[in-house]
Amino acid sequence: MAAFRIARRVLRGSRPVANAEFPCAGTGGQCRRALSTHPDPGDPGTKSAGSRKPQFMDDDVQSVLTRITGLDLEKVFKPVKQQLKPPTYKLMTNEQLEEARCKAVDAAKAYLRMPPVLNEREPINDVLAEDKVLDGLETAKYVFTDITYDIPHRVVFAQDRYEDILDLCLNQFEPDSADYIRVHQQTYEDIDKHGKYDLLRSTRHFGGLVWYLVNRRKIDGLLIDMIQKDLMDDAINVLQLYHRLYPECQSSKEASQQQARGIDLIKIFSHTDSKRGGYIELALQVYQEALNSSANQDLRRNEEQN
Template sequence: MISSRSLARFLRNHRGLGVSNSTATSSTSRRLVSAWVNLARADTDTPLSSNHKIDVEKQFTDDQVQKLLSELTGMEMQDKVFKPRRTAIQQRAHYALMTDERLEETMDRMKGEARRFLQPVPLKEPRSEKYEVLTRDEEIASFDHSRFIFTDITFDATDQDRTVVVREVDGTLRTANPEEHDRMNRVYYEKAHRPVNPPGLFSDPWLQNALDRDEHEFVMDWACWYYEPDDPAFVKLSRTVFDRTVEAGRFDALYSTRHFGTLAFYLALNGGIPPLLNWFGGRGKLPEAARLVKLQKALHPNWRVAVSKEDSDRKVVEDFLRQNERLRKKLPLLSNYLSTGQTVADQKSSETGLATDQGANGGRSTVTSTTIGSSTGPLGSLAREYKVHVKSEDKQSQSENPRRRGGYRSKYPKKTDNKKDE
């Protein structure tokens, strides 16, 4: 049996117990099955459908992959990166009078800050949820109805290597799982907007309500602040948000944010890029569509369908469609853009212009004393709620009191000179 004094000494001398073991277990199982692989969404032709060994973290940190993800993210500085946000401290807008040269320097500096803000969130495999049994003391079984958690809170212990052990009701002493370990960190080392228990926003129905309002970025930003990148709950929440984003087709909510690169990597890893590829085609983003194809082929290399460096963006996309004819039905916007060059905005503007012309030519109506009081007149549906009275003026009164225009007129008649010039 371990006493309280020996247990405290044990926590100090065995710092990182359970954390390092779980990490080693995770790195071993990472090569077999990755938590970021969604077999239900994976394409049938990708090697993920079989027992394919893959190191997701190594692929994510590859230089070529990071370059493609950075180019795919986009940079909408005014509408997304530097848009007004809800903060605890209110800040005033700053206006400055600059020369053209100074303005270019400022814009270059802002682009550098935007690239830093748009760096993808680290993608890591979750820690193993297995725990290690340290001892079983049956003599103290059923001593209490609750579990006891012992935490190393010495000043030099970090959140990653802090030792946390749990005494079960049956007397078993074991290491803490990731949820218990992180919860104890939040208990003893409190941070703003990071409560002890997970907020309700990370679960339904509040999660779905937030996604319906296009608050994907807010949910993911809070999740990055609340969880660690290797927390199993964070990986599960990220996959849920990404899957629902694809199902609803709301890529605008995450485009030009630090989470869009992770979303693109998740889709390319599982061979599910057609929805995002179609979204790029509908907005005329052909270079981004070509980079997405290159990303998937970089994650799943195949010499038969390799991309040449000399190929243009259009050729890369057309070759992908030719190699995957079964996916052409899922890419109507991309196919339409390649054939006609029209985007979704162009189609909407043409339809709006056609409807306006038809309304101006075919539906022309005149306002009369009869139509002004009906629903077809200028009042529309208001004519049913209010009574309209048309007042007709008497012609005789109009002749007696003619409407005068211009300046002042004398009430005396103008005298005419009947004398003729001699």
């Protein structure tokens, strides 16, 4: 039913479709998250060109952040308040339904396109025009200002509406404005403080959140959350991006010396750079115990069947 609802929404029209980041692949025609063809940033065997620090819009950085963001169609196409219209129903073959599903994935990728991350711009003091004819006509001083913005200077996070706040900020401010940067940073800090990362997962703002935390060296809470949610690949990608930005950190050096990969990267980080190493090690222990328990259950099930 979920696929049918999504197909119906797509056929009724949506936003323009962007280039695919999650292509429909495979003989079965199923749309799934594809692995990137870029080298893993932070892989001990991968070296960045020169000493240039990775930037948010770099292709390999965008590839990592896109994979971590995820693609939850139910969340992307969640219901919004609008005038009710009679639904349109269409009978479809399996092939047509799969084609509609792929269109829904493409539309979702357009929704998930990440806003840019820019440095704050310099104050603008340019004089647009001087008209000597008007000089002296008025003795009062005039101030022209835009009063359409209604975001208060004190950001209040009501009912966990982080996504709504960031969407509103994106519509009202330029990405290099002080207000835009301030609202985003306060939002990210509040999410990290309360561990509510999942509220931005599968939204266009999740990549910016990850980039902010990695740049601030505050990835401990995010790693714990990903491990607990069985998103181990995402946790490893975050740590690889961390090593890409800070190749001289202790965990990056030890990982390179040991040629560590996968979960071993997280173990090294937990006893080197992590500020919450004990919590990360505990999360890893629970994760591995769950894996072992699942493996044992599968083994017993196979033995019973034989």
